[in-house]
Amino acid sequence: QASQEELKAAYRRLCMLYHPDKHRDPELKTQAERLFNLVHQAYEVLSDPQTRAIYDIYGRRGLEMEGWEVVERKRTPAEIREEFERLQREREERRLQQRTNPKGTISVGIDATDLFDRYDEEYEDVPGSSFPQIEINKMHISQSIEAPLTATDTAILSGNLSTQNGNGGGSINLALRRVTSAKGWGELEFGAGDLQGPLFGLKIFRNLTPRCFITTNCALQFSSRGIRPGLTTVLARNLDKNTMGYLQWRWGIQSAMNTSIVRDTKTSHFTVALQLGIPHSFVMVSYQHKFQDEDQTRVKGSLKAGFFGTIVEYGAERKISRHSVLGATVSVGVPQGVSLKIKLNRASQTYFFPVHLTDQLLPSAVFYATVGPLVIYFAMHRLIIKPYLRAQKERELEKQRESTASDILQKKQEAEAAVRLMQESVRRIIEAEEARMGLIVVNAWYGKFVNDNSRKNEKVKVIDVTVPLQCLVKDSKLILTEASKAGLPGFYDPCVGEEKSLKVLYQFRGVLHQVMSADNEALRIPKQ
Numbered sequence: 001q002a003s004q005e006e007l008k009a010a011y012r013r014l015c016m017l018y019h020p021d022k023h024r025d026p027e028l029k030t031q032a033e034r035l036f037n038l039v040h041q042a043y044e045v046l047s048d049p050q051t052r053a054i055y056d057i058y059g060r061r062g063l064e065m066e067g068w069e070v071v072e073r074k075r076t077p078a079e080i081r082e083e084f085e086r087l088q089r090e091r092e093e094r095r096l097q098q099r100t101n102p103k104g105t106i107s108v109g110i111d112a113t114d115l116f117d118r119y120d121e122e123y124e125d126v127p128g129s130s131f132p133q134i135e136i137n138k139m140h141i142s143q144s145i146e147a148p149l150t151a152t153d154t155a156i157l158s159g160n161l162s163t164q165n166g167n168g169g170g171s172i173n174l175a176l177r178r179v180t181s182a183k184g185w186g187e188l189e190f191g192a193g194d195l196q197g198p199l200f201g202l203k204i205f206r207n208l209t210p211r212c213f214i215t216t217n218c219a220l221q222f223s224s225r226g227i228r229p230g231l232t233t234v235l236a237r238n239l240d241k242n243t244m245g246y247l248q249w250r251w252g253i254q255s256a257m258n259t260s261i262v263r264d265t266k267t268s269h270f271t272v273a274l275q276l277g278i279p280h281s282f283v284m285v286s287y288q289h290k291f292q293d294e295d296q297t298r299v300k301g302s303l304k305a306g307f308f309g310t311i312v313e314y315g316a317e318r319k320i321s322r323h324s325v326l327g328a329t330v331s332v333g334v335p336q337g338v339s340l341k342i343k344l345n346r347a348s349q350t351y352f353f354p355v356h357l358t359d360q361l362l363p364s365a366v367f368y369a370t371v372g373p374l375v376i377y378f379a380m381h382r383l384i385i386k387p388y389l390r391a392q393k394e395r396e397l398e399k400q401r402e403s404t405a406s407d408i409l410q411k412k413q414e415a416e417a418a419v420r421l422m423q424e425s426v427r428r429i430i431e432a433e434e435a436r437m438g439l440i441v442v443n444a445w446y447g448k449f450v451n452d453n454s455r456k457n458e459k460v461k462v463i464d465v466t467v468p469l470q471c472l473v474k475d476s477k478l479i480l481t482e483a484s485k486a487g488l489p490g491f492y493d494p495c496v497g498e499e500k501s502l503k504v505l506y507q508f509r510g511v512l513h514q515v516m517s518a519d520n521e522a523l524r525i526p527k528q
Contacts, residue, residue, distance in 0.1 A: 187202070
């Protein structure tokens with residue numbers, strides 16, 4: 001928000017500081033010329049309303065964008081933003097054909113009932129009967145990809161394969177989706193499989209009001225028994241900012257009516273649902289608590305009761321890496337028994353492992369299904385995941401340091417040159433501040449500080465910025481805006497990719513004070 005007058009004042013001050021004619025030493029003169037040219041380039045960008053608006057919104061990235069030469073000048077920042085987004089859209093459209101959105105699921109069902117439901121008398125004469133038998137009794141694999149045809153049309157190809165106890169089959173589907181307007185879209189689906197005949201479907205989505213939408217899905221399934229029609233309609237409405245209400249009607253092979261309310265906030269997710277249908281009618285309540293920690297931990301529980309029996313589920317999920325989320329759920333039901341469901345989400349791929357432990361309600365099965373995954377997770381997290389993530393972070397930092405090494409070296413040389421050129425100005429500022437008992441920077445450091453005992457083995461990486469900070473003092477005040485301090489005159493980044501702070505020890509009216517500020521935090525001293 002700096003005015004043109006403030007920009008001119010800052011430009012004049014830096015020109016006086018870096019003007020080559022003010023320095024007689026040949027080395028200082030050369031350094032001053034380089035810094036003087038940088039200041040002049042910056043002023044050229046900021047003094048032109050158009051280039052300043054581009055830089056304010058998009059930084060150097062915006063100035064380097066192709067196509068600005070054909071943009072009409074004297075545009076407002078809002079118009080320039082629109083123009084930038086138009087240029088970006090054109091670039092995205094050129095890459096449209098190259099983009100897909102792959103999604104996949106792999107599910108492996110495991111029968112481990114032999115661990116808890118063994119009957120020893122049946123195994124007495126069977127070789128190897130001392131070991132419980134754990135079997136894979138079902139598998140399911142599905143995959144889909146999207147192929148954008150135009151800005152409004154998309155083709156979706158999907159397929160799946162399933163097998164259970166030695167019997168299985170698969171199908172393949174092709175869907176063509178068209179966005180008709182900002183309010184809706186339509187989709188045609190064609191499918192075929194070895195267990196069922198051809199499938200034709202039509203899906204329509206429409207926003208009825210800003211707070212209400214409807215989805216209708218019609219399908220015709222051809223089989224040896226004839227044509228099986230199906231129709232599903234969902235009506236949804238925003239009840240408030242965080243709550244959605246749904247009404248669903250399904251007609252066909254499994255007809256049902258379902259109503260549900262879903263409340264999703266920053267810290268919780270709550271669902272209550274009621275279904276009346278053939279063959280299943282049920283009521284279900286579930287709650288999920290979202291912890292506001294770095295690993296995005298979530299704890300959940302649900303109760304579902306109906307004609308099929310009663311099921312209680314509880315579990316947790318946690319982020320284990322940048323793209324991976326690991327979760328485990330224990331399911332206890334009558335007459336279903338006890339199961340453990342392990343799920344790993346890796347980007348857009350899902351790996352699901354339901355493990356059926358027993359057909360009965362055994363406390364031992366519930367105990368091991370609950371405690372076992374926790375013990376295994378914490379052991380793996382401590383011995384494998386944490387060291388792996390730490391090593392990965394170090395590799396990324398090292399890679400970032402190597403890629404920016406030449407740039408950082410140049411910035412360091414510029415900063416050191418700026419500090420040498422500031423010495424005379426800083427001496428005059430200190431004399432003026434001492435005369436009025438004003439603001440004197442005694443010591444200042446910028447970089448990575450280690451104050452936590454758990455990180456005492458890490459290396460402190462800081463640079464002395466006493467002179468550059470004192471040079472910024474004006475009328476006994478030092479004001480820094482919300483931006484990385486690595487860009488200030490006389491500063492550079494001493495630890496690329498790591499968390500940085502600014503520590504200042506200053507004297508005001510003869511009294512010493514100390515302040516610590518985060519890298520992107522605004523700072524104003526003296527404190528009121």
